Amino acid sequence: MRERDEMIGRKLSNRYQIEERLGGGGMAVVWRAFDTVLGRNVAVKLLRQEMAEDEEFVARFRREAQAAARLSHPNIVAIYDVGEDYGLYYIVMELVEGMTLRQKLKQAGRLPVAQALDIAAQVASGLHEAHARGIIHRDIKPQNILITETGLVKVTDFGIARAVGGVSTTGDLVVGSLPYMSPEQVSNGEVSAATDIYSLGVVLFEMLVGRPPFQAESTVGMAMRHLEGEVPSIRQFRPDVPPAVEALVMKCLAKKPVDRFSSAKDLLRAIKMSFPVQAGTGEQMKPDGLQIEEAPLEGDEDLARKRRRPKRRMSLAVKIFLAAMVLFLGLVAAGIYAFNKWMEVPLVEVPNVEGKPFLEAQAILMEKGLVPVMAAERYDPQVPRGCVINQAPEAGDTVKQGREVRLVVSKGREMVKVPDLIGKDVREASVMLEESNLVLGNSVYVFHPAIPAGKVVSQNPKADIEVPKGTTVDIEVSKGPMPTTAIVPNVVGMTRDQAKDELEKALLTPKFLLLPGEQPAGTVMSQSHVPGTEVPVGTEIIVAVSLGTGPAPNVRTIPISVPKLDKDTVRVKVVLKDAQGERTVLEQDRKPGEQFELRVEWVGAEAQLNIYFDEKLVNTSTLRPETPSSEGR
Structure with missing residues (x-):
């Protein structure tokens, strides 16, 4: 009731106005709706919310629309649209006014022979169209057969249909309704056109007798009946069924697919020829549109007398001439008729x-x-x-x-699977990516305790996921285990930036002091550790950098406000550029909204200060000794 209250009046995709619940199964619910764009009543099959979270069910739901949308036939329910509205997956179908065959059987128990054959013939006609397009229904049963008020039969619910080329085997999933499933479906999930013919045979048996051919108390028992059970005689339950009709049903229900009708078209032809003869008339009780050759009535003495009368023989030449004239006139008439019909098409x-x-x-x-x-x-x-x-x-x-x-x-962008590069060297990884139509991106070298130097440590995207063709894959390459000691290099005489690079390359931590000296400004005058000394990795090396013979460095305290962002930390980086060059004076993580002060020393008439938050430049200031304020630009 709650579901009905929530859906009635809702408009899916701003087009389909839900009006009434028509029915539902374990997978979806069917609603009557009004198409506000085309102004017509439609049926909307809505995937249940609990199923919409299952990717497999959603994929099967989409396959229903893709399979059925390819079919256009009077005996198949038409698919108009498929879509999704705020997590609700739906299919828009033709609204069939009438009842299901299941409802009809509940009312009548069993059907007249002619009516049962008529329904079976229309289902077979629809199946012939589907099979011709490579689609197997897999779940023919009374619930999936709709009958309009005028007697037109339509097959619905291609929810487990699948496009196949001939026979398809799905060992991981056996789909269908057990009382109507073929032996091959029950045993290994193998399906073909013969599968639908078997299921239609079960339905025809039920229409004639009032119950399916097999009954059991358990699913296992039902499956074994399909596999090994003997089909009971229809005439045992209903003697008025003609032997030809019983033989037709028995052929549909053969255990082996090769013993059934070779196609739905052959089954349709057999059904047409099996309609019973109406007592007193000698005519077959067939619906309109079924063409069955009619035999002459027994006891027609005039016809028998005419057949016994000797006939005058016609010469061969006359026969050939007359046949040629008939053929010629027939072709001319057919051509004129076809041309006129073609010209009438708008x-x-x-x-x-x-x-x-x-x-x-x-x-x-x-x-x-x-x-x-x-x-x-x-x-x-x-x-x-x-x-x-x-x-x-x-x-x-x-x-x-x-x-x-x-x-x-x-089919969208072509997807390829990312190969596993872990443990491969860079050249091998590059070749593997090229063979997979992918591109090697950045290669970052890192220390790793277990993976040998030169081998790939990690990759992004990860292995075995599908990505678009041409995607760039970044890798990290091992430099081997992290060393525990380092050799102090000699940085005296280098510039500040050169000394910083050299010490960091040696896995040491530089700390710079700016002191007056005779050397040119920015030149390293001395270092705290003797070159060549072995020290632990990360040891702080104090480096004295000359300020030159000029005045003492300028000093300024800069207030910094970290922006309030929705994250745990913000990377703050401050870069100073003065007479000694460009250098980073601060780079650390700070909390969003935090305010702090930074003491900055620079040399020269002015300096440029750049402030970055998460690698994005947010402020540039010019520092001068003669004014306490900074000029933003």
């Missing part, structure tokens, strides 16, 4: 559907009276997956209604 302008989702393109073309056909699928980095790349005929062309419009649909 012209339409082909709409532009390039860039649109395939299902939307289908709807647009069908509204124009055109026939959309998915000609091919291919990868395209520019066109989103499932959208039309190009069409033929092109948009703007004038064609006759009923013309096929061939669409090439995008």
Whole structure:
């Protein structure tokens, strides 16, 4: 009740107004809705919320639309649209007014032979169209067969249909409804067109007898009946069923697929020829549209007398002449008829559907009276997956209604799997990436306690995930284990920046003191540790840098306010550029919103101070000795 209250009146994707709950299963709920754009009633199948969080169910739900949308047949429920609205996945379908075959069987118990054959024939016709397009329904049962008020039968719920080329084996998942599943489905999940024929045979048996052929108290028992059980005789329960009809059902229910009808088309032909003869008339009780050759009535004495009367023989030449004339006149008549019919078809302008989702393109073309056909699928980095790349005929062309419009649909960017580079050397990693159509990005060298020097330590993106073709993969390469000691280099005579680089390369920590001296400003005068000395890694080396013979350095205290950001820390970096060159005077993590002061020393008439937050320059100031304020620019 709560679900109904929440959904009634809701408008999905600002288009489909939910009006009434029609029914539901374990996977989805079906609602009656109104399409506010096209002004028509539709059925909306809505994936249950608990299923929407399962990627496998969502993928199966999408496959239903993709499979069924390819089908256009009077005996198959049409798919109009598929979409998602704030986490609700839905399919928009043709609304069929009527009842399910299950509801009809509950009312009637069993059906007249002619009516049962009529329903089976229409289902077989729909299955023939689906099988011709490589789609197996997999779940033919009374609940999935809809009957309109006029008697038109439509097959629905291709939720477990899958496009196949011939026979498809899905060993990981057996889908279907157990009382109607074929032996091969029960045993190993193998399906083909013969699978649907078996299920339709079970449905036809139930329509004639009032119950399915097999009954059991457990699922295991039911499965074993399908695999090994003998199909009971229909005439044992219902003697009025013609033997030809019983033989037809038995052929559908053969244990081996090869022993059943070879196709739904063959089954349809057999059903048409099996309609019972109406007593007193000698005519078959068949629905409109089923063409069955009719035999002459027994006891027709005039017809028998005519057949016994000797016939005058016609010469061979006359026969050939008359046959040729009949053939010629027939071809001329057929040509004139076909030409006139072709000329009567109205012209339409082909709409532009390039860039649109395939299902939307289908709807647009069908509204124009055109026939959309998915000609091919291919990868395209520019066109989103499932959208039309190009069409033929092109948009703007004038064609006759009923013309096929061939669409090439995008499969999106081509995805490739990232290879595992851990433990490989850089050259080998580069070759592996190239073979996978990926690009080697940055290579950062780091110490690692276990992985030998020159081997890959880590990678980004990680191995075995799928990424678009051409993606850059960054790696970290081992420099071997971190050493415990370092040799102090000689930095005397170097500039401040050169000394800093040399000491950090040696895994030592430089600390600079600015002192007056005779050497040029910025030159290292002395160092705290004797060059060549072995010290622990990270040891602080004090370095005296000359200020030259000029005045003492200028000093300024700079207030810094860290911005209030939604994160734990902010990286603060302050860079000073003066007469001695450019150097970093502060680089550390600070808390968002923190305020602190920084004492800065510089040499020369002025200095430039740059402040960075998370590597982004936010302030540049000019420091001068003659004024206490800073000039921002």
